[in-house]
């Protein structure tokens with residue numbers, strides 16, 4: 001069998017239903033195999049779009065995303081999505097073409113050291129040196145991407161090796177002696193954690209993306225229901241605990257709620273689950289949660305005590321650990337009344353500092369209102385992707401996500417241009433769901449070319465551009481911390497997004513009046529095919545509240 | 559704390575604190591890896607990314623042809639070393655890592671010294687070599703090459719002894735280390 005046909009067999013064996021990619025010289029043989037393989041290939045307009053689409057697909061479905069690119073520039077165009085997938089632990093397999101083996105190291109045409117360039121940003125990678133290795137490498141790449149702490153893997157295949165004939169035998173097992181993720185948490189540690197929770201007066205559950213990755217949302221709810229534990233989550237985990245909910249404090253971190261950040265600050269016990277104490281969460285590390293003991297549950301042992309020392313470390317899969325933790329906790333029959341004073345304190349913060357903004361008196365669309373309008377128009381039931389900037393934070397704050405995998409954003413790397421292709425991938429993975437992208441007017445231009453892909457493939461995403469005419473988040477920092485000396489943040493009137501949408505074969509709409517906004521949004525949602533809505537919002541609104549960079553949670557402003 | 563995103567300048571202490579990860583004792587890490595392409599690059603890259611300077615590094619076959627043994631020494635405070643070993647464990651081709659306890663470890667390296675010996679000094683240099691149980695492996699008219707095996711301190715001591723005679727060059731392999739007792743390293 002041709003090695004390239006074996007690649008297709010491997011993809012099918014892995015249950016791959018779609019590949020996002022773009023061909024070139026070095027992967028021409030592979031693309032020939034697509035002609036007869038029964039796998040949907042979506043031709044993207046830029047490899048970065050393909051990479052982010054594969055991420056969006058993976059985040060929405062929980063399955064492994066797949067992206068293909070040719071050697072050299074094709075592969076280097078994937079660098080941003082690969083790094084993005086690494087930072088947010090997204091299972092994606094990248095398969096790149098490479099120049100012929102005789103050209104390796106000669107600066108041959110379109111040669112780039114793909115393995116070398118991507119080495120620090122992959123979970124693992126495979127340089128194919130013998131065509132016979134290809135099937136095993138591909139299965140190992142899927143196994144590593146999917147299991148443990150998920151992440152991106154890459155297989156680099158020289159063109160001549162992909163043209164070889166091989167003896168294909170289905171691979172049914174992978175054997176990786178150096179890779180054995182710990183799934184079951186240590187029972188003694190779990191018991192100790194249960195005791196610490198039962199003894200605590202001011203506990204809080206701090207939930208991260210690991211809970212979404214391990215599909216542990218039900219177990220999290222179960223644990224929270226054991227007692228009235230307050231719950232907060234990172235920007236990666238919104239929806240893992242349903243919002244709104246009496247125990248839900250909102251997101252924590254730089255633009256989190258005061259209730260969540262103050263509760264972390266005053267807690268005597270923080271139970272971190274699949275979260276990694278990122279600097280956007282902790283603020284000034286030396287003043288982070290000064291009274292708290294830390295339970296840290298994570299499948300990646302390197303995360304434990306990396307930034308904040310853990311008193312009770314538990315290495316394991318969140319789903320398994322949370323299930324056992326709930327059982328252990330219930331057996332202790334802790335007195336729920338002990339949490340009464342803590343809840344009173346939290347309630348006082350919630351009352352005094354709800355998320356709020358000043359509503360406009362006229363037709364002006366406040367960005368926060370735009371998010372609420374979208375919530376109403378979608379019944380709160382859409383999958384929402386976003387780009388990076390103020391709009392991202394406003395969606396995180398104002399769109400209540402009832403379930404995990406409904407909120408898809410670039411949290412770790414903060415990649416502008418993520419939202420539109422990610423929505424495309426999510427819509428391909430979840431054809432029965434409404435998929436919307438809330439984009440920034442700056443960000444959306446970084447991957448707007450994928451609108452052509454959406455039109456060509458009939459992928460009906462609805463893109464709502466929160467158009468403030470600025471690189472808004474940067475403008476906000478310049479206003480607040482650099483004496484309003486605006487430097488390179490003004491976007492000007494270009495492009496005309498309605499015309500741009502139409503040029504790409506999508507429907508373009510513009511909204512400038514808040515009084516008709518919900519209806520306009522409903523109309524956009526009901527319109528068939530891809531739609532772009534240019535929403536003109538207040539230009540200089542700031543995202544608040546905020547922990548200024550490097551300050552402690554107590555020092556929130558706005 | 560200042561941060562690039564805010565206007566406050568970074569203080570000198572902050573900059574120093576960020577760079578002070580390399581204090582503390584020397585660590586000898588013994589790493590068993592699969593013999594696959596790129597393993598060394600992955601390991602070296604991981605150290606570079608965390609700001610660690612590898613002091614010595616040796617790679618060689620192990621008793622199993624599919625596995626190689628890497629011994630590396632690195633200077634660091636305990637906590638960051640802990641982070642590095644955990645990160646190393648995440649590399650798929652790394653099978654086993656030990657941060658060897660100096661008291662429980664035999665460490666050796668081999669060094670070659672080329673010393674200039676003009677006239678009467680020759681005897682003296684050879685005597686010193688003998689005291690250090692060194693071997694003369696090459697003798698020229700105006701130089702000798704001496705092979706010394708031992709721990710890093712012994713080699714450093716020999717170096718300081720022969721330097722006054724005119725040390726032309728020195729080469730060291732870097733340490734390899736094995737744990738004492740019956741247990742495998």
Ligand SMILES: Cc1ncc(C[n+]2csc(CCOP(=O)(O)OP(=O)(O)O)c2C)c(N)n1
Nearest residue numbers: 389390391414416440441442443471472473
């Ligand atoms: C690729 C990339 N370049 C630069 C940045 C830095 N950055 C963060 S937010 C932001 C502004 C984004 O503007 P826009 O998309 O219009 O969103 P807004 O903040 O206005 O809602 C910039 C430039 C980034 N995150 N990603």
Ligand SMILES: [Mg+2]
Nearest residue numbers: 441442470472
């Ligand atoms: Mg903007």
